[in-house]
Amino acid sequence: GLDAMWSRADDEPPAARRAHVAEALAWAVTAGARAARAPVTIVVDDIDFIDGASRNAFADLASRPPPLPALLVVTYAPGTSPVPPLASEAWTLGPLPPETFAHLLPPPAGAAPRALPPLHVEQLLAWVREGAEPPPERLGDLIARRIERLSPEARQALHAMAVWGDDASLGDLKAMLPGTLDLGPALQQLDRSRVATLGHGGARIAHPLLRRIVFSSIPAQRKHELFARAAELRPAAALEVRARQGAHGGSAFEALSLLEVLAARRAAADDLVGSISALRHALDLTRRQLHRDELDDPVSAMLVFARKLAESLVAAGKFTDADGVLREALGNAPPTSTHRARLLGVLATVAQARNNGEEARKFVEEAMRVARQSNAGGILPLLEKIQAEIKVA
Numbered sequence: 065g066l067d068a069m070w071s072r073a074d075d076e077p078p079a080a081r082r083a084h085v086a087e088a089l090a091w092a093v094t095a096g097a098r099a100a101r102a103p104v105t106i107v108v109d110d111i112d113f114i115d116g117a118s119r120n121a122f123a124d125l126a127s128r129p130p131p132l133p134a135l136l137v138v139t140y141a142p143g144t145s146p147v148p149p150l151a152s153e154a155w156t157l158g159p160l161p162p163e164t165f166a167h168l169l170p171p172p173a174g175a176a177p178r179a180l181p182p183l184h185v186e187q188l189l190a191w192v193r194e195g196a197e198p199p200p201e202r203l204g205d206l207i208a209r210r211i212e213r214l215s216p217e218a219r220q221a222l223h224a225m226a227v228w229g230d231d232a233s234l235g236d237l238k239a240m241l242p243g244t245l246d247l248g249p250a251l252q253q254l255d256r257s258r259v260a261t262l263g264h265g266g267a268r269i270a271h272p273l274l275r276r277i278v279f280s281s282i283p284a285q286r287k288h289e290l291f292a293r294a295a296e297l298r299p300a301a302a303l304e305v306r307a308r309q310g311a312h313g314g315s316a317f318e319a320l321s322l323l324e325v326l327a328a329r330r331a332a333a334d335d336l337v338g339s340i341s342a343l344r345h346a347l348d349l350t351r352r353q354l355h356r357d358e359l360d361d362p363v364s365a366m367l368v369f370a371r372k373l374a375e376s377l378v379a380a381g382k383f384t385d386a387d388g389v390l391r392e393a394l395g396n397a398p399p400t401s402t403h404r405a406r407l408l409g410v411l412a413t414v415a416q417a418r419n420n421g422e423e424a425r426k427f428v429e430e431a432m433r434v435a436r437q438s439n440a441g442g443i444l445p446l447l448e449k450i451q452a453e454i455k456v457a
Contacts, residue, residue, distance in 0.1 A: 085117060087332070088123035093132045103133035110272065112144035116305065116335030121261040123147045160185055172249040183271060190258060206275045211259065222259065222269065226279040227290040227312075231266040231304070240293050288313050301409035301424050303329065311345060316358040320346050320365060327372070343373040347389075366380040367393050374410050378417065402443065407433040409447050416454050424454045 108114070108122055123146035125134055138145070139157075161177035169188055180188075182204045191199045191206060194213060200206045211219065224240040225232050238247055249268060254260035261270050269275040284291070291313025298305070308317035308325045323346040330338035350366035353359045370393035377386035379443050389412045397404040408431035413433045415424035426450045 076332075078332050079089065081226060081332060082120050082124070082334035085121045086128075089121045089125055090128075090130045091136060093125065094132060097132045097134065103135065105135045105137070108136075108138040110140065111138040111139040111146065112127050113191075113272070115329055117333040118337035119146050120334060165189075180298075180454070183273065186258075194257070203273075204277055207274055208281065210257070211278060211281065214257065215253060217245050218253045218257075219245075220245060220267055221247060221250040222254060223280050223282045223286065225260060225267055225269050226275050226282065227287065227294055230268040231263075232268070233266040236297060237267065239297055240290060272334060311349060316349060316356075319349055320359075320369070324369075324372075325347070327376070330374065331379075336376060339374065340376045340380060340382075343369060347373055357387070361398060364403065367397055367407065371403070371410055372404055374407075374414070378410070383414050383417050387411070387418075390414065400434060401439040402435070402438050402440040405431045405438060405440055405443060405447070408434065409443070409450055412450055412454070416450075421455050424452070428454065 092368060093094055093106070100118065103423065106122075111119055111122060115295070118309055122136070122138065126147045129136075142156075159181045159345070161179050165180070165185045165188075169192055184206070185208065187203065187206050188199055200209055211222065214222070218261045219303045220241055221237060224237050228236055228240065234251075237251075242248065251260070251262060254267075258270055259274060260267055263306045269278060279287075291309050293313075295301075295309040295313055301309070303322065307322040308321070310322045323342050327342035327346070330342060331337075339411065347369040350359070350362055350369055353362040354366070356362070359365055370389050374386040374389045374393075377383070377389065390407055391450070393407050393412075396405065397407055407426050412427035412431065415421075415427055428447055432444060432447050432451070435447060
């Protein structure tokens with residue numbers, strides 16, 4: 065997580081901070097190989113889902129490996145590898161052909177002529193063990209129906225696991241759930257159904273897809289209560305966890321504050337993808353607040369996060385996405401406001417990056433006019449700098 069990275073100076077450039085993390089990982093691999101006197105094997109499952117700072121570190125390790133025998137194995141969804149592998153290095157995991165599993169399933173479940181992913185086959189096998197009803201066609205529907213079959217107590221325990229995350233202890237779950245709930249039988253049912261797994265470290269939902277489907281099935285009020293309780297139980301959790309708890313179980317102001325800090329820290333760790341994700345969540349949250357009373361000025365909050373998101377998109381080279389965010393925000397910005405002037409300034413930067421100097425000049429001139437009308441002279445030096453960098457063909 066990001067909290068562990070903040071022992072160095074806050075003003076250290078993102079590229080330098082990333083290099084230090086990569087250097088530390090390479091040192092750890094080298095030290096492990098020397099201590100074991102054997103080749104090192106590193107396995108990273110779902111590298112496209114881990115935090116950006118760690119993903120960058122593994123990518124840098126693969127790009128500049130230390131001089132020792134080592135094997136790095138990663139799994140990821142197609143097209144999401146942080147380092148494009150050579151053709152001879154990649155192995156595509158495809159669905160299972162029907163002849164490998166059809167004999168295990170009675171009709172009609174076993175009559176499907178199509179290949180299926182292993183998880184789908186596993187869920188089909190569980191379905192036929194639990195009843196004789198024909199299974200749903202889609203994997204998501206199949207999982208959702210299996211969850212509906214569970215007892216109310218087991219579903220409540222599953223909801224708590226989805227909110228808490230991996231390896232929730234028995235004490236954690238008891239503290240999140242009603243005191244009248246008999247947790248032991250509920251966990252045993254989840255374990256038997258292989259929806260969750262139990263171990264010495266605690267309980268966890270068996271697969272990320274199951275967790276997402278469980279999470280989407282939690283009623284809104286119950287989800288808010290569970291996140292609020294989780295925040296009470298772990299007030300010193302990692303920033304990423306506190307931001308998620310705040311977004312679902314805290315006040316809108318608290319959630320936006322945490323997401324803003326999270327975005328800044330991710331950017332400082334050279335994790336622009338993660339920073340953009342945090343700012344998107346913040347912008348979505350401000351949009352939901354437009355017709356509520358939790359924020360004093362939800363429109364201003366929305367315009368601020370739209371601009372910050374656009375700036376991060378520009379830094380990542382996603383100019384089309386930035387243009388879309390800015391134009392939507394301009395539709396909500398008052399005609400004479402500092403927000404409008406700042407948005408136009410960023411839009412000028414986007415136009416310049418897309419080699420449209422004439423459009424960039426028009427945007428920055430409009431931004432300067434709005435800044436003067438709104439008595440926002442403090443941003444004129446920045447706009448003048450943007451203007452000086454514009455090149456018109």
